[in-house]
Amino acid sequence: MILANILPPGASLYAHNVDVIYYTLMGVSVLICLLLLIVGGVFIVRYRRGSPAKRGPMPELLSREIEIGWTVATFFAFIFLFFWAAAMLVSSGPAQKGDLEIHVVAKQWMWKAEQPNGAREINEIHVPVDTPVRLVMTSQDVIHSLFLPALRLKQDVLPQRYVDMRFTADRTGTFPLLCAEYCGTEHSHMTGKLVIMTKQAYQKWLEAQPGSADVAGMGRKLFTSLGCSGCHGRAAHVRAPDLEGVYGRSVQLADGRTVQADKDYLRDSILEPRKDIVAGYEPIMPSYKNTLSDSDVLRLVAYLKSLASKEKDQ
Amino acid sequence: MSQAAAQAADGRPLTYLSNGFTLRSWLTSTDHKRIAILYAVSITAFFFLGGIAIGIVRLELVTPTQDLVSADTYNRLFTLHGIVMVWFFLVPSIPTTFGNFLLPMMIGAKDLAMPRLNLFSWYLYVAGGLFTVYALIAGGVDTGWTFYTPFSTMFSNSHVLAAAMGVFVVGFSSVATGINFIVTTHMMRTRGMTWMRLPLFVWAMYATSFVMVLATPVLSVALLLVMAERWLGVPIFNPTHGGDPLLFQHLFWFYSHPAVYIMILPAMGVVSEIFPCFARRRIFGYQFMVYAMVAIAVIGFFVWGHHMFVSGQSGYANLVFSFLSFVVAVPSAIKVFNWTATLYRGQITFEAPMFYAIGFVGLFTIGGLTGLFLATVPIDIQATDTYFVVAHFHYIMVGGSVSALFAAIHFWWPKMTGRMYPEIWARFAAILMFFGFNFTFFPQFIMGWMGMPRRYGSYPPEFQIYHVLSSAGALVLAAAYLLPLGYLTWAYFRAPRAPRNPWHATGLEWTTPSPPPPLNFDAPPVVNEGPYHYHPAEVGPEARPEGAEDEQRASSA
């Protein structure tokens, strides 16, 4: 059917819900256009100059009532549309802990994705079907935008900040992955594939990837090799904030503010230690701004997060 | 000496056109009508410059691969198209040409309140234009007309400084025009012209002027900060120094959404003048049309966040801006209903202005409704930065504002030049433009929702069919834009002379001779009734008075 190939394939329940809203809005718009076309057309034909139709003044009463009528009607129709669409957004709910977290780094003109076990890929993202996936994304230079038309999702990727994109695919297949925010010369070549596989195929694919030590493991190696454990480890004699289970906790800062230790806070503390100094500690931590790449920082943050979950298990 | 007695060189009554033929008389004239012509010429030049840029882009997009121009040239072409079309054609188009020409005449004044400021605003426009043309010649700018940071401040190595300075300067030109119109509307209305007797075109200019004065400075600040960061290296938007790239987007869109209302409000004013004239009926719900225009101008400042739904803005802000964007759509819907209702029980004739005006209402309705799609957050997440949004704003700006511009050109052409225009050619051009436009932009809606991102030089092959259709439509549209240039130039020299009031329209500008004398009115007119007193109560089918027929056809001297 002609309609089938002019509509993008939907690969998740969210995509289906968006399509329902899209069709409804399309229906309402076509209705309004037809209404105007018919009314306008009839007026144009009936009241063209020289036509025998009845003229005379417009019934004054009629004009004021009609005016208020369609103003209120339009207003409430639009407000209903707003609340219906907004309800869908609010119902998507907060991120659960169990999401499969894939780190995506956008740089000028390619997408670098890294699976939890460290498998790295360029311009492709492999995800298992029917599992909630969370893409934690950041950019190394300008603003890019990860666009997955099949999932009806798009999210700008900003430098120096983590943004999330969460979805649960419900259909296997290979779908386009594009950059939607203009980012320079090769903006139109910054495209790739989103490959949704069955769980088994995904596991088999994961093992087959070279050098797949998990991200948290690599984070632990960095934690020791960079000397973080020198101050933050258990046996350290230097007074430094204890990082066991710090992820998610609220931290009291020297200037009286309390902040929630989320991914951004941890990244800022590694790259800009003097930005938010923890209460009761000296600002002696060196900045790692030029030594660490974005992927390394992501690994360290993943390691600190794993510390949190481990501490809860004991 | 009263100008009625003043004779031009060839014995005909002195008009603003024959009041001096040297270049100096044009470039130093503070007559609002001459400045309108100066603006008209410079705006047409920039319109075709922007048109050529997008012509090459559309040719490139016929093939999925990048083979006509390099990726860099492609980026500079669509940026040039954006900058020139938004700031050097659409924002000034109707206010500075028809607003300048008609506002004083419609309220019965001799000239604008500050004639020298009016000429200064044209020189600011030319200065801004020179900066942009320099940026083009020196190599172009590749940041997109939105100048997003940190690309424009840190990663682009094109002439961002010159282009930003050009837009910075032309911004003050529109502030100057805004000041002039507001003071004129307040202070120079003739006796009897109360606020509620103002023609809707004057209300449109008044509302647009406030939007120009209130929104443009914030754009100047945003571009000033980009220029400071690029030239002096001061890290304002630099993310590694604590800057937030979204801050630029907030400041930019605080101007750029009201800017789209600067572009559409004057078009609404023009259509509100044309529908009553050609339907021979009073506008339906005059007060509601006025309140709707003012409401659009005010609420237009609350909705800019809907350009940033996917940019990393907080979810709460998305909902707030989405709600306000639905609210701002209501006044536009009211206006469309009122225009349609104006046709009821009228005596409708279909000269060229009416063709364009009906085309405006149709295309603006489609543009407005797709705006509702984009105000809905989940739909906008899929549709923003794709060709769906490109098609949406072209339906509003080209389908709406440019159609109304051509409607205005044909409606007031007899008054401005003293000549008629070839009716058959004009209607053909209107129909060609309507189909060329739909042929170009409707396929973009379809491929936009399928996921074709905007600003792509090469694209996935499955979209090629839509690009080919769109490019073919663009050729038809280009032809439709060249036609009026042709027959109007011919008409200026050869067409029969226009009578004082060829359309038998009401409105003070039609009481002056065409073309009007330098100071418009011999004696300041007095107004004693509302603007559109077209429809005598019981008139039968032949609405126009007997003598009207032959006078309009005859080419009276």
Place this chain on the structure above:
Amino acid sequence: MTASTASSPPVALHEPWEDLSRQRQAATMGMWIFLLSEMLLFGGLFAAYTVCRSLNPMGFRAGSHEADLVYGTINTVLLITSSLTMTLAVRAAPARLHKVALGFLAATVALGLAFLAVKGMEYHEDLTKSLFPGPGFKLPQQGAEQFFSFYWVMTGLHMLHMTAGVIAVSRLIVVGRRYPEWLETSPAVEATGLYWSLVDVIWMILYVLIYLPGRGG
């Protein structure tokens, strides 16, 4: 209101207007609309400053601590006084006190030039303390360099407006001394007065945003 040729005195009434008081009312309204756009211009800058300060509070406080409060306060006093003398000049002119008005206008220009001089000294001192954002920037905190970016852009833009104000008032003096009758009727006097007071208002807010955050507490 360009002065006409040296021989014939400039006439205050201009082409489309027949009545001078209407023209003066229009000039004042026109200036107020221009001031509206100036409010939005500097308002946009203050909004950007406030947002960046909320993102990097520590850096902004450290930066503000470096800004020299003494220079800032002197400038604020100079500007408030110049706004006084400008207002007195505007009030004196139509009251046929032509000599008094010229005196106050001269005082306004003097205070304006003093402000620019003090500002120049402050800039010079800031440059020697390497407070201009760039590689050699003095303060390490994140956001301090951004504070000084705003400092240079905002005070620089204000200085441009101050210079334009000094030129405009000087022009009033030059033409007013030769043609007293013009000084007492021309709408330019009140319009320039309004412009000058707005430049003073903008400095007051700038003063609070730049010099005070780093103090005490």
Place this chain on the structure above:
Amino acid sequence: MSRKRDKGDGHSPFWRGPLLAWGALLLLLAVNVALAYLLGGDNPLIGVGIAVAMVLVVAIIFMDLRRSGPINRSLAGAGLVWLGIMFALMFADYLTRS
């Protein structure tokens, strides 16, 4: 201060109002600096609050808003309202980022 010269005609001389305003402004400035030192400068309520008071004094007396027509007063008000719109909706985004 030699600049003051009594040329008033009938009602209070033209310089009385502005001179009082000038005194008030200097007083407010001093209070602002003092509070900045006492309570810490980065508390925006005090600093900006006093600044707004000073702005109102200048606007009403120096810029003669009191006697100029309702249009000029509404223009001045419109400036503040539009700034309010910009600040409010921008911070609706910044304050609610998770």
